[in-house]
Amino acid sequence: MTTATHAGQAVYSASFLNIYDLWVHGVSNRVLWRCPTERLVAHYDQHVSGSHLDVGVGTGLLLDRCTFPSTNPRIVLCDLNENSLAHCAERIARYNPSTVRADVLQPLPAALPPGSFDSVGLNYLLHCLPGDIPGGKWAAFDSLKAALSPEGVLFGSTILGAGISPNLAAQGVLKLYNSRGIFGNDHDDLTTLRAELERRFTRVNIEVVGLVALFTARR
Ligand SMILES: C[S@@+](CC[C@H](N)C(=O)[O-])C[C@H]1O[C@@H](n2cnc3c(N)ncnc32)[C@H](O)[C@@H]1O
DSSP, X not given: OOHHHHHHHHTOOHXXXXXXXXXXXXXXXXXXXXXXXXXXXXXXXXXXOSEEEEESOTTOHHHHHSOOSSSXXXXXXXXXXXHHHHHHHHHTGXXXXXXXXXXXXXXXXXXXXXXXXXXXXXXXXXXXSOSSSTTOGGGHHHHHHHHEEEEEEEEEEEEOOSSSOOOHHXXXXXXXXXXXXXXXXXXXXXXXXXXXXXXXXXXXXXXXXXXXXXXXXXX
């Protein structure tokens, strides 16, 4: 972990994870980000595969609620924070997931071999990554692209921090989170997200719901 990436994962203590679903998926998605959690679950339903890597897993609510195309999917969970990995792995223990502790901004470890996943999900991870690091947060797409099989899909969503119209409450929370390093999305706008995806992938689709950009990208 680098000093820059520390803050974006440090808040995920075991006790914060116990209230995360209520605060993020219950209140914030509806009131602040204006993208209901059901929309995020639908995004997972549409794109998750039977060989799935999830990065930045948090409590695993979306993996728990979504429908996998097979009854016995291969699921690998990757996160920088041990608490998130443990919480999520326990929640979806019925799928017997494996866990890998890694920083998405560093080269992926050998436990995540190139070309080995038909889907890679990263939900609400990008806005947690610092915006001011050498190489930029978007370098995360390079290593995750490498993990995809040739026909695989990268998908997820991120809260935009620029070029959007937040309500007053969202403005306050965005400012607070960015000042504490919990979010690093001050400069994340739709144009940048699209350009960074299109630099690396040929088929890119982005839909904006409230302040949230839901994306898919294929080689
Ligand atoms: C906002 S939570 C998202 C949880 C879940 N995907 C969801 O949508 O509810 C962000 C997660 O990303 C992890 N994270 C933050 N920075 C990371 C990094 N540099 N590498 C890997 N994981 C990171 C945090 O530990 C946390 O579990």
